[in-house]
Amino acid sequence: MTREITQAIVDGILVGGVYALMAVGLTLIFGVLDIINIAQGVLVILGAYLSYSLSTKAHIDLFVGLLITVPAMFVIGVVIHWAFIRRLRGTERTSMTLLVTYAVALIVEGILYKIYGANNVTLNASYTSTSVHVLGFYLPWIFIYGFILAIVLVVAIYALLYRTRFGRSVRAIMQDETAARLVGIDVNRVAALTFGIGVAVTAVGGMFFGATNAFNANSGYDLISRLLAIIILGGLGSVGGALAASVFMITLESVVTVWYPTWAIVVFYAALVLVLLIRPTGFFGRKEVRAQ
Amino acid sequence: MSPRTVNRGLALKLGGLAVLAAIVIAFPQVYTNPAITNYGVFALIYVTVASAWNIFSGNTGYISLGQAVFYGSGAYAMGIAARDWHLTGTTVFALLPLCAAVGAIIAVPFGLIALRVRRHTFIVITIAVFFIFQLMAFNFSFTGGSSGLSSPFLTWPASTYNTPFYYIALGYAAGTVAIAWLVRRSRFGLQLRAIRDDEDRARGLGVRAMRVKLSAFVLSGAITAMIGAVWFFYINQVEPQTGFDPLFDLTIVLMVFLGGYGSVAGPVLGALIIEPLTLWLNTQPQFSGGDLSEILLGAIFLVVVLFMPRGIIPSGGELITKLRTRGRPAVVPATTIGPAPPDPTRPPLPARPSGGAR
Numbered sequence: 001m002t003r004e005i006t007q008a009i010v011d012g013i014l015v016g017g018v019y020a021l022m023a024v025g026l027t028l029i030f031g032v033l034d035i036i037n038i039a040q041g042v043l044v045i046l047g048a049y050l051s052y053s054l055s056t057k058a059h060i061d062l063f064v065g066l067l068i069t070v071p072a073m074f075v076i077g078v079v080i081h082w083a084f085i086r087r088l089r090g091t092e093r094t095s096m097t098l099l100v101t102y103a104v105a106l107i108v109e110g111i112l113y114k115i116y117g118a119n120n121v122t123l124n125a126s127y128t129s130t131s132v133h134v135l136g137f138y139l140p141w142i143f144i145y146g147f148i149l150a151i152v153l154v155v156a157i158y159a160l161l162y163r164t165r166f167g168r169s170v171r172a173i174m175q176d177e178t179a180a181r182l183v184g185i186d187v188n189r190v191a192a193l194t195f196g197i198g199v200a201v202t203a204v205g206g207m208f209f210g211a212t213n214a215f216n217a218n219s220g221y222d223l224i225s226r227l228l229a230i231i232i233l234g235g236l237g238s239v240g241g242a243l244a245a246s247v248f249m250i251t252l253e254s255v256v257t258v259w260y261p262t263w264a265i266v267v268f269y270a271a272l273v274l275v276l277l278i279r280p281t282g283f284f285g286r287k288e289v290r291a292q
Numbered sequence: 293m294s295p296r297t298v299n300r301g302l303a304l305k306l307g308g309l310a311v312l313a314a315i316v317i318a319f320p321q322v323y324t325n326p327a328i329t330n331y332g333v334f335a336l337i338y339v340t341v342a343s344a345w346n347i348f349s350g351n352t353g354y355i356s357l358g359q360a361v362f363y364g365s366g367a368y369a370m371g372i373a374a375r376d377w378h379l380t381g382t383t384v385f386a387l388l389p390l391c392a393a394v395g396a397i398i399a400v401p402f403g404l405i406a407l408r409v410r411r412h413t414f415i416v417i418t419i420a421v422f423f424i425f426q427l428m429a430f431n432f433s434f435t436g437g438s439s440g441l442s443s444p445f446l447t448w449p450a451s452t453y454n455t456p457f458y459y460i461a462l463g464y465a466a467g468t469v470a471i472a473w474l475v476r477r478s479r480f481g482l483q484l485r486a487i488r489d490d491e492d493r494a495r496g497l498g499v500r501a502m503r504v505k506l507s508a509f510v511l512s513g514a515i516t517a518m519i520g521a522v523w524f525f526y527i528n529q530v531e532p533q534t535g536f537d538p539l540f541d542l543t544i545v546l547m548v549f550l551g552g553y554g555s556v557a558g559p560v561l562g563a564l565i566i567e568p569l570t571l572w573l574n575t576q577p578q579f580s581g582g583d584l585s586e587i588l589l590g591a592i593f594l595v596v597v598l599f600m601p602r603g604i605i606p607s608g609g610e611l612i613t614k615l616r617t618r619g620r621p622a623v624v625p626a627t628t629i630g631p632a633p634p635d636p637t638r639p640p641l642p643a644r645p646s647g648g649a650r
Contacts, residue, residue, distance in 0.1 A: 094412060099546070106590030107591060232413055273421070276413070
């Protein structure tokens with residue numbers, strides 16, 4: 001039993017790393033634009049389908065294919081921001097942006113259905129079906145590769161945020177948008193790039209998700225509800241919080257699965273509700289998040 | 293405005309209401325084809341649901357995406373009670389108050405937890421609770437698992453089966469709209485809208501925010517649970533993914549925003565447009581499979597939010613006011629609620645309202 005639990009914890013941490021990457025994208029978008037991108041889940045699936053097409057039609061390796069899908073998703077993100085998000089303002093902006101991103105999600109989902117049909121598919125490569133035997137645990141190679149890549153990218157995002165001029169602008173806007181505007185930061189440009197980066201990471205998340213799960217166009221709902229729970233628990237807009245909450249939540253789910261496979265996801269949401277009862281701002285949330 | 297014009301306006305409104313009532317009451321007598329009355333039943337169910345959603349979310353500004361929790365719970369409450377107490381036929385309708393009670397009882401803890409947080413966090417909590425309920429419906433044995441529940445069979449002939457349901461749904465729709473109208477005019481509604489505009493200031497002025505919000509949430513939940521039960525009895529079947537359907541929440545929100553968020557007539561109009569449209573699209577062979585109707589729903593959504601952000605009723609009302617006051621100097625702006633309409637001659641302002649919105 002201890003063995004199974006330890007295995008579940010190890011799996012949870014590895015998978016949690018990839019969720020962390022997707023959650024960081026979502027929470028960055030929230031921090032800079034003050035919106036929740038409901039389309040993030042479907043965009044992950046879109047990223048997965050892009051990888052699927054590249055690997056089945058052009059026989060490009062999944063990880064090499066990321067060199068194409070990541071920039072593609074970045075462009076899609078910038079376009080979504082330019083076409084829809086940018087135009088919204090006013091007192092009902094919270095609900096409006098939510099509806100717009102939901103609408104984008106519906107349209108993308110409908111298009112994916114039209115192109116790929118409703119059948120579940122998975123991404124296949126030599127490392128998706130083999131595993132390595134370490135200290136008595138079986139670790140699928142894809143978990144290890146995905147985890148390493150996710151960590152590298154999260155570190156890169158951190159470096160971008162804390163070591164570059166662009167990152168300083170992002171953090172300035174997160175702290176106080178008006179003040180950032182006053183010192184001459186082009187808020188619209190930074191917002192567009194942040195939205196692009198936030199969406200670009202879904203290409204990586206999608207590739208990993210597609211390689212470890214069977215998916216169809218409908219799978220986005222499951223993903224987005226998990227990601228939302230994670231970023232709320234971590235505290236909206238907090239990058240560190242998103243990392244911690246991803247690993248915590250996915251590990252929790254993985255451990256509960258050992259005993260109650262069908263109830264694991266309920267525990268996931270119940271944990272969210274319980275934590276918010278005690279701390280309405282999440283683990284690392286800022287006070288202002290709660291205020292209107 | 294002279295008293296005569298006021299009276300004329302009132303007479304016009306009452307007359308319009310009477311004509312509308314006559315039309316909706318006569319509808320199933322004129323169009324007896326079940327395929328047509330089916331549209332009527334669903335449209336009225338959604339009028340009820342959208343109005344109930346608007347009583348809470350439209351007035352308070354708390355966008356709930358967990359309304360399906362009540363809809364599904366009402367349906368399941370009726371199904372489980374009828375099965376376990378061996379009720380059949382029309383006596384099952386006596387369970388409707390019970391379904392309302394179930395909705396209200398669920399709304400209390402749900403509201404106490406979710407209403408502690410605001411804006412995005414509130415929305416996400418409602419989604420989380422929604423998924424918990426859907427999973428419970430899947431996993432418990434008394435809910436029938438993934439195959440769901442069947443309703444007690446009604447021995448009504450198929451040709452007139454829809455008519456009684458039409459009138460029941462009509463009763464609920466009319467009642468809910470009346471409640472929405474009363475709430476909007478009352479002190480209670482004023483308190484709700486004060487919370488929407490600035491909750492902290494409303495509290496400072498003595499509004500018991502939690503109590504008021506929770507009352508509206510419970511009211512909305514109880515109505516939704518009842519109409520959910522009616523829906524279940526009508527279509528005879530509920531499964532976890534139809535009773536607790538994420539698209540259901542989205543559809544309601546779209547209806548309300550299309551018609552006019554926060555107004556009484558808006559949700560009614562939105563539901564009467566969207567629901568028959570979706571039903572019709574689903575009957576078209578080229579739209580079967582749902583993918584194209586999904587794209588279309590999303591596209592309508594985008595058009596509404598981007599070009600008509602305040603919905604048909606407020607935008608239309610503004611237009612009428614503009615036409616009536618044409619030639620007169622504008623003393624006051626046409627309306628003061630909601631965001632200002634976008635001015636096409638100016639470039640869009642920066643994305644986020646500065647300061648207070650956070």
